Amino acid sequence: MSAVENKRAVVVGVFVFLALVILVAGIFVLGGQQKRFTKTIQVSAVFDDVTGLKIGNQVLFSGVRVGVVQGIAFEGPSQVAITMDITQEAQKYIRKDVKATIGSESLIGNKAIVLTGGTPQMPVIQPGDRIATSAQLSTEEMMQTLQENNKNLLAITNDFKQLSAGLAKGEGLAGALLTDDQLAQNFQAILANLQRTSATSVRASQALAQFSNKLNTQGGLADELLTDTVTFNKLQATMTQLEQVMSTANQITSKLNTTTDKFGSNSNALGVLLNDQEFAVDLQMTMQNLESGTDKLDATLESLQHSILLNGFFRRKAKRDARQKEREQERQERLQKLDEKEGKKNQLPLTPPDTLAPAH
């Protein structure tokens, strides 16, 4: 083999080798991506509807790709059994009570089996296990719900149509509000009143705020009451004293009650005086007897005045009384004159000198 031929052979060999490297690398990357060369376990799940699911679709657990769909086959009357390969690496994280649903990789992406849930207390999934499934809301069901919503929407718009027609005709309070000018004016007046009321409320609240500010002013009564401990102590002492006074008053009241209770009984003098009728009659008779006795004594004394034995005594007594009366009268007159003099003395300095001079 010549050198040129040898070189060609090497170059062709390198060329083919590199092409094979590209092919093998592609196969390995693709296999790795599809978990073809990793050890897997096979589990299954039965669904009622697997619309859009294909062999080779991903199996996701918590959003991580853990396997691929390996087979789709009918089972039972209208169910579909999905066989899936799950990597042994992910097996330890997936529990027996995990649930499978048919989701999608993205909003408009491929369908995928989505494994969710699983409690740590349960054992890990084993080869051949059948995973429980939960039905996903299908597009048809969503469309049915949407259709119901459409019907409701139609009914609501019809109601609104009737309502707006009534409003336009002025029916009902709202319609009258929209069409009746008088009612609108009244409404405006009410609003104006409300506005005024709110303004008054604002002022009242401002006044309250000022009042509360004053209450909080340092040195004020309320502030002292609320903050000064000395005043508080004094108040406390006063209250204590008041309590004592009140207790004393209570005692007095109870004693008075006892006393007044005694007034009601005939066991004492006042009770007899107040309550005993016989004693009252006796007392009345005694008083009458006394009255008649004093009358008789008066008559007796008068007769004694006119008697010879005591006539001189009474005459002298009368003269003495008369003289005493006269002396008293003279003393009164002197005092009166003295007062008049003092009054004149007090008036003279107030008169100006030129007014005292005679007019020429």
Add this chain to the structure above:
Amino acid sequence: MKFHNDDDKPVRRPRAQVLSKQLDRVFTELNSIASFIGRFFKEVFMPPYEFKEIIRQCFEIGVKSLPLISLTGFIIGIVFMNQSRPSLAEFGATSWLPSLVSLAIVRALAPLVTALIGAGRIGSMIGAELGSMKVTEQIEAMEVSATNPFKFLVVSRVLATTFMIPALMMYTMLVALLGAFLNVNANEGTSFVTFFSQVFDAITFLDIFSSLFKSALFGFTIGVVGCYKGYNSSKGTEGVGKAANSSVVTAMFLVFIEELLSLQIITALR
């Protein structure tokens, strides 16, 4: 014209053509091609094996086509990515560009572009080369010198195209994806890992192996057509040009037909 037998009865002269002149030519051509292919399969397994010639042809067909094929693949990756972007951008789905472009490149563009470039460059080269050898009676000279010209000229070239076109397709695939990555990286800032992750998310083994199979078929077609046209070229310098031209046109046409048929088969398998 009527013939007369001994009894002076008129008899029909056998017709020069069976169906019609054109149809006869078509079917004769088909028969000739089938015989040519049959002879190839017969010769390919029979010794002696022309390894040196096969390697030389691999070098001429495969290695020397690499720069042209690589450049074309690179440009196609960039252009296809740019042309696909506006459509996906309307849906706000430019993140799907790697998936879309990878599917297009792996499933269709890489095998087809390699085959078409191969048909243009290799088909014309083989047709012209064998045509000139036919015109200059070198093929007959080889037969005289006890060398099997079919084995030496045809089998080596057809084998070289059958093996080299898939290899070139792998290069085209890689270079086109790199071109697409550079474009998407420059525009969307997609990283290398993300890009190739999305690429391999989208494609399957079936895509790769179907493309390899298609490329081998395309390579075989290019080789057979080029060799047939050159091996059976008419005499004269005009025949060489015709052989080169018709080998390119026929190979390209057959590549498209095969692409269409293989697509149906692969879709059925998918």
